[in-house]
Amino acid sequence: MKKNIMVAQSGGPTAAINASLAGVIRESLNSDAVDRIYGAVHGISGVLDERFIELSEPAGQDADFLTRLIHTPAMYLGSCRFKMPKPEEDRQIYDRIFGILEKMNIGAFFYIGGNDSMDTITKLAMAAEARNSGIRFAGVPKTIDNDLVLTDHTPGYGSAAKYIASSMLEVAHDTYIYDLPCVTIVEIMGRDSGWLTAAAALARNEYNITPQLIYLPEVPFHRSQFLEDVQKELKRSKNVVVAVSEGIRDEHGTYISAKEAVADKFGHMQLSGVGKVLENLVKRELKTKVRSIELSILQRCAGHVTSAQDLKESCELGEYAVRKALEGETGFMSTVERTSDQPYRYEIRHSSLQDIANKAKCVPREWINDAGNDVTEDMIRYIRPLILGETGIEWRDGLPVYLPVAHLNHPGE
Amino acid sequence: MKKNIMVAQSGGPTAAINASLAGVIRESLNSDAVDRIYGAVHGISGVLDERFIELSEPAGQDADFLTRLIHTPAMYLGSCRFKMPKPEEDRQIYDRIFGILEKMNIGAFFYIGGNDSMDTITKLAMAAEARNSGIRFAGVPKTIDNDLVLTDHTPGYGSAAKYIASSMLEVAHDTYIYDLPCVTIVEIMGRDSGWLTAAAALARNEYNITPQLIYLPEVPFHRSQFLEDVQKELKRSKNVVVAVSEGIRDEHGTYISAKEAVADKFGHMQLSGVGKVLENLVKRELKTKVRSIELSILQRCAGHVTSAQDLKESCELGEYAVRKALEGETGFMSTVERTSDQPYRYEIRHSSLQDIANKAKCVPREWINDAGNDVTEDMIRYIRPLILGETGIEWRDGLPVYLPVAHLNHPGE
Numbered sequence: 145m146k147k148n149i150m151v152a153q154s155g156g157p158t159a160a161i162n163a164s165l166a167g168v169i170r171e172s173l174n175s176d177a178v179d180r181i182y183g184a185v186h187g188i189s190g191v192l193d194e195r196f197i198e199l200s201e202p203a204g205q206d207a208d209f210l211t212r213l214i215h216t217p218a219m220y221l222g223s224c225r226f227k228m229p230k231p232e233e234d235r236q237i238y239d240r241i242f243g244i245l246e247k248m249n250i251g252a253f254f255y256i257g258g259n260d261s262m263d264t265i266t267k268l269a270m271a272a273e274a275r276n277s278g279i280r281f282a283g284v285p286k287t288i289d290n291d292l293v294l295t296d297h298t299p300g301y302g303s304a305a306k307y308i309a310s311s312m313l314e315v316a317h318d319t320y321i322y323d324l325p326c327v328t329i330v331e332i333m334g335r336d337s338g339w340l341t342a343a344a345a346l347a348r349n350e351y352n353i354t355p356q357l358i359y360l361p362e363v364p365f366h367r368s369q370f371l372e373d374v375q376k377e378l379k380r381s382k383n384v385v386v387a388v389s390e391g392i393r394d395e396h397g398t399y400i401s402a403k404e405a406v407a408d409k410f411g412h413m414q415l416s417g418v419g420k421v422l423e424n425l426v427k428r429e430l431k432t433k434v435r436s437i438e439l440s441i442l443q444r445c446a447g448h449v450t451s452a453q454d455l456k457e458s459c460e461l462g463e464y465a466v467r468k469a470l471e472g473e474t475g476f477m478s479t480v481e482r483t484s485d486q487p488y489r490y491e492i493r494h495s496s497l498q499d500i501a502n503k504a505k506c507v508p509r510e511w512i513n514d515a516g517n518d519v520t521e522d523m524i525r526y527i528r529p530l531i532l533g534e535t536g537i538e539w540r541d542g543l544p545v546y547l548p549v550a551h552l553n554h555p556g557e
Numbered sequence: 558m559k560k561n562i563m564v565a566q567s568g569g570p571t572a573a574i575n576a577s578l579a580g581v582i583r584e585s586l587n588s589d590a591v592d593r594i595y596g597a598v599h600g601i602s603g604v605l606d607e608r609f610i611e612l613s614e615p616a617g618q619d620a621d622f623l624t625r626l627i628h629t630p631a632m633y634l635g636s637c638r639f640k641m642p643k644p645e646e647d648r649q650i651y652d653r654i655f656g657i658l659e660k661m662n663i664g665a666f667f668y669i670g671g672n673d674s675m676d677t678i679t680k681l682a683m684a685a686e687a688r689n690s691g692i693r694f695a696g697v698p699k700t701i702d703n704d705l706v707l708t709d710h711t712p713g714y715g716s717a718a719k720y721i722a723s724s725m726l727e728v729a730h731d732t733y734i735y736d737l738p739c740v741t742i743v744e745i746m747g748r749d750s751g752w753l754t755a756a757a758a759l760a761r762n763e764y765n766i767t768p769q770l771i772y773l774p775e776v777p778f779h780r781s782q783f784l785e786d787v788q789k790e791l792k793r794s795k796n797v798v799v800a801v802s803e804g805i806r807d808e809h810g811t812y813i814s815a816k817e818a819v820a821d822k823f824g825h826m827q828l829s830g831v832g833k834v835l836e837n838l839v840k841r842e843l844k845t846k847v848r849s850i851e852l853s854i855l856q857r858c859a860g861h862v863t864s865a866q867d868l869k870e871s872c873e874l875g876e877y878a879v880r881k882a883l884e885g886e887t888g889f890m891s892t893v894e895r896t897s898d899q900p901y902r903y904e905i906r907h908s909s910l911q912d913i914a915n916k917a918k919c920v921p922r923e924w925i926n927d928a929g930n931d932v933t934e935d936m937i938r939y940i941r942p943l944i945l946g947e948t949g950i951e952w953r954d955g956l957p958v959y960l961p962v963a964h965l966n967h968p969g970e
Contacts, residue, residue, distance in 0.1 A: 222733070222734050222735070222736065306956075310861055314859055315854065317631040317858055317860070317959060317962065318858040320635070321570055322599075323602070350961075437853045440851065442727065442728070444731070448862060449861060531954075542945045542947075543726055544727075546730060548765070551733075552765075
C-alpha cells in the first residue's frame with residue numbers, strides 16, 4: 145500500500161532551505177511508493193495544530209512551481225521555534241503527533257532545519273523506535289551558520305557566504321573612493337561560530353586587500369590588540385576594513401556587544417551591535433574617520449544572490465533523504481562529504497542523528513592565523529567552492545519572482 | 558586643432574556613476590574633435606594635485622573595459638568632498654585650475670556628481686566666462702538621493718530603488734515565516750528627501766502587503782501617531798514592516814535619530830540610527846517583538862543589483878554632455894525628461910547649471926498620503942519604470958568582476 149510523506153521546515157531562514165524542500169518533493173513525486181506529499185505549516189507546531197497543505201498538486205500541475213520554490217528565500221512552509229520535550233517529560237505530545245501522522249498514513253517525515261530541528265527529529269525517531277512505529281524520521285540540514293557536525297558544510301551557508309563576500313567587495317569599492325584615512329567595520333552574523341565572517345576574506349582579489357582584519361568568536365577578542373591592529377593597518381593603507389562576527393567575546397567569555405550596553409534617556413538598557421561598539425572605540429581612541437555596517441538579515445534571505453552549488457546540493461540532500469527513508473532508513477540526517485578541494489568533488493551520504501543533534505562545529509583554531517585577526521589559506525580553500533555559480537532567478541517588473549509563503553493565501557489574516 | 562577633454566567624479570558613490578563616465582569616454586572616442594581623454598583622480602582635488610590618468614588607452618585597447626566600467630559600482634576615478642570657494646574669495650585656485658587645464662589643452666571639462674558637484678562646475682563655468690576662456694564646463698547628474706531639480710530623476714536612483722525594493726521583498730519573506738506578531742523597522746538612506754524610502758512600496762505585490770507603513774522626511778514625524786499606526790497594523794497582520802527614512806524629523810525639525818542620542822559608559826554621546834530609536838520605542842511602548850535593519854551603504858554600491866534602465870540612461874547622459882559641449886554649449890547639466898509613464902519614454906536634454914546648483918527636489922506632498930504614513934499610487938507609478946531591467950554582470954570564482962578604482966595600481970600604498 146502506498147504511503148504519504150510529510151515535510152516541514154524549522155529554525156531561521158536561509159536562501160537555500162526551499163531548494164531542499166523542492167528536493168524532497170521532486171524525489172517523492174518520482175517514487176511509486178509515495179502517494180501524497182503533505183507540508184506542515186510552521187514546523188512541528190503545524191503538525192500539532194494540524195495545519196497542512198498538499199504539495200503534490202502544485203508541484204505536479206505547475207511546471208514552474210519547483211523552479212520558483214528552489215529560488216525562493218526563507219521558508220515556503222513557514223517556521224517555528226518549538227523545543228520538543230523529552231518523551232519522559234511529556235508523553236501526550238508524542239501521542240498526539242504519532243496519532244496525527246498515523247491517521248494521515250504518513251510513512252516518512254522529513255524535517256529541514258538546523259541544530260534545534262535536528263534535536264526535534266532525533267527525539268521523534270527515538271520515540272518511533274520505542275513505540276515500534278514504522279514511520280521513518282529524517283533530517284535535512286539547513287543553516288547559514290554552518291555549525292552542524294558530520295557534514296562538510298550546511299545548505300544555506302554557501303549562498304550566505306557568497307552574499308557576504310560580494311557585499312564586502314562592493315563595500316571595498318565604496319571605501320576606496322576617498323583619499324582620506326577611514327576605518328569601516330562590517331558586522332556579520334555568527335553568534336558562536338565564525339564561518340560566515342570568514343567568508344569576508346573571499347572578497348580579496350588582485351586589487352582589493354580588504355578586509356585586512358577578520359575577528360571570529362573562536363578566539364578571545366582584546367580591545368587593545370584590536371586598536372593596535374587597526375593602527376598598524378592604517379599605516380599601510382588609507383582604507384581599513386574590518387570584518388567582525390557579532391559573537392566575539394573577551395577573554396572572560398563576555399560578548400563585546402553586551403559589554404557596551406548603553407542606557408537611553410529613559411534609563412532603559414540598549415544593546416549595541418558589536419559593529420557600533422567597535423566604531424565608537426575606534427572613534428574615541430584613534431580619532432580617525434570610522435563607520436560601521438551591519439549586513440543584517442539580508443545575508444540569510446537575499447534570494448537574488450545565491451550560490452548555484454549551494455542550491456544544487458540543497459536539492460540533492462532533500463532527494464537523498466527521501467530515497468534513504470523509502471529504503472527503510474530512519475533517524476538519520478543527509479550529509480555532504482567533500483572528496484576533493486580542487487576540483488571540488490563531493491558525495492551525498494548520511495549519518496545518525498544521535499551523533500549530530502546538540503553538537504556544534506566551530507572554526508578550527510588552525511584555520512585562524514596566530515594573531516587571531518585573520519583566517520588562513522586553508523579556510524579560504526574550504527569556502528571557495530561553496531560560493532561558485534550563479535542562479536539566474538526570474539525577474540518581473542524589475543523585482544525577483546518568488547513563491548509566496550504557503551500560509552499567505554489570505555493576506556492580512 | 559584637436560582638443561583634449563577631462564572628466565572627474567565627485568560626491569557619494571552610486572552603482573551607476575561609472576556608466577556616465579563610460580558614456581563620456583565612449584562619445585569622446587567617437588569624436589574626431591577629441592584627442593586625449595584625461596580622468597582627474599579624486600575630483601577637483603585631483604585637478605589641483607595634477608593627478609591624472611589617461612582614459613583613451615584602456616578604453617581603446619581593451620574591448621571589455623567600457624562594459625566592465627559600466628557595471629563597476631562607486632567611482633572609478635575616486636571622489637572628493639571639496640567645496641570650491643567663490644572666485645572673489647580665492648582667485649588663486651581658479652588661476653591654478655585654468656592654468657592646468659590650458660597647459661593640458663583641455664577643450665571641455667565634465668564633472669559627474671550631485672548637488673555639491675554641480676555647485677563646483679557652475680562656479681567653474683562662470684569663471685570661464687569671466688576670463689573669456691574657451692573651455693566648456695558641463696555637469697552630468699548623479700545621486701541616489703534623486704534630489705536634483707530640472708531632471709525627472711537622477712542616475713543611480715533607479716539602481717538604488719531596485720536594490721531597496723528587492724531587499725524589502727526579501728525581508729518580507731524573512732518576516733512572514735513565523736506565526737508570531739513581529740514588527741520590523743527598515744532604515745533607508747535619505748537625509749532630506751524620501752525618494753529612496755518611497756521605493757520600498759514597490760516590494761508590495763499580489764501576496765506581500767509589506768511595508769505597511771512608510772515615513773519620509775517631508776512630513777513631520779509624531780511618535781504617538783507612529784505607535785498608533787503600528788498598533789493598528791498589528792491588528793490586521795502579524796507581520797508589520799515599517800520603511801523609514803534616516804532623515805525623519807519631528808514637528809520642530811529635530812531629527813528623530815538625534816533626539817535619542819544616548820551616552821555610552823564613558824559618557825560619550827552616541828547617535829543611534831533612527832531604526833534603532835524606533836525599535837526601542839516599539840519595544841518599550843508596545844511590548845511586542847521588534848527588530849530593526851539598516852540597509853546601509855549597500856543600497857548605493859550594490860553593483861550586482863542594478864537597473865538596466867538606470868545604467869542605460871546614465872551612459873546616455875554622459876554621451877549627451879560630450880556632444881553638447883563639442884557643439885559649443887557650456888554651463889549646463891544633461892537631464893532626463895520623461896515624456897510618458899506607460900509605456901515609459903524619455904528624452905535626454907539639458908538645463909542651465911545656474912538653475913540647478915544648490916537647489917533640492919523633495920517628494921511632493923501630494924505623493925504622500927494624507928496620514929503621512931504611506932506613498933500614493935502616483936509615487937509608485939513614477940518609480941516603477943526606473944527599476945526595470947536587469948544587468949547581467951560578469952562573475953568569476955563566484956564573485957562579481959569589477960574594475961579596480963583607478964588609483965589602486967599599487968595596493969597598500
